[in-house]
Amino acid sequence: MAAAEGGDDLLSSGFWAASSGAVRAPLSGPAEPPARCVCYGLGRFGRCPAARYQLAFLLLLLEELRVPPGRCALFDPAFSAREAAETPGAEPGAAGARGRGSAVTGAAGPGQEGKHGVQGAATLFYMVHCGKALYNNLLWSNWSPAALSKLVIIGNSFRGIEERLLSRILERDYSYIAKVLKGVEEVALPSHPRYLDTFNDTSVHWFPLDKLQELSSEVWDFVEEPMYQDCEDLEIIRKGEEATAKS
Structure with a gap:
């Protein structure tokens, strides 16, 4: 299948080998796999x-x-x-999807908008090139040191988001990303000429419990659900918009 062929390409190009250090970085500390x-x-x-x-x-x-x-x-x-x-x-x-002899199956559920709680289980979220609101919603859904410490996110660099957005826009529209920046560790996937458009600006993110506990109590007190009413470039498919997305 195409997925298996893609895996062979990732292996033969050396990209996977170069990425393995970043992928395993969250496991170097006390965090559970x-x-x-x-x-x-x-x-x-x-x-x-x-x-x-x-x-x-x-x-x-x-x-x-x-x-x-x-x-x-x-x-x-x-x-x-x-x-x-x-x-x-x-x-x-x-x-x-089937590939390399393995089956991947399950249901994350339609219309979630990224609002998925870990429910006590250490969870990897694979979200390459997703919109900022999706990351923000995921953080909001797990807004406590105990829950965030069980997250690993592979997706758009949070540092890159901070660098590209005006601080007032980041804090207004994506406040949970803004508030967690001091509590996140991030390692970028390597750059490879063959996959510049496929994995550009992609990092592995994790949230060490000790860093989260150093944040002020005010950070955790605000738990209002994100609404994005003033956001001009919302990069997310809302509930009820799924049929349009397929066309």
Whole structure:
């Protein structure tokens, strides 16, 4: 399958080997290894080469971190019916994918907008090139030191988001990203000429409990759900917009 071929390309190019240090960085401390995985925003992997490489990377990642493939759920409102049904047992709103002899299946649930709680289990969130609101919503859904310390996020660099946005915009529209910047560790995936558009600006993020506990109590007191009423460039598909995303 295309995902398996993409994995072979990632291995032969050396990109996966160069990325393994960043992938394992969150495990160098006391944090527990992820027991499950949620993937958002993969895109149309049935017809997009970049999405197929990202899927192949995810499959290699599950092997490296020993996350059982059956405990990985993929969700993107843009998935076609064929992509969503590729693995038997996948529910609407989820996609299954086979590659390198493993099955990835499950349901993250349609219309979540990234609002997914870890529910006490160490969880890897694979969110390459997702919109800022999706990361912000995920943080809000896990807004406590205990929950955030169980998150590993592979996605757009938080440092890059901070550098590109005016501070007032970051604090107004994406306040949970802004507030957690002093409590996050980040390691960038390496740059590779073959995958510049596929994994550019992608980092591994994790949240050491000791760093989170150093943040002021005021940081944790504000738990208002993000609404984005004044956001002019909202990069997220809202509930009820899934059908439009597939067209």
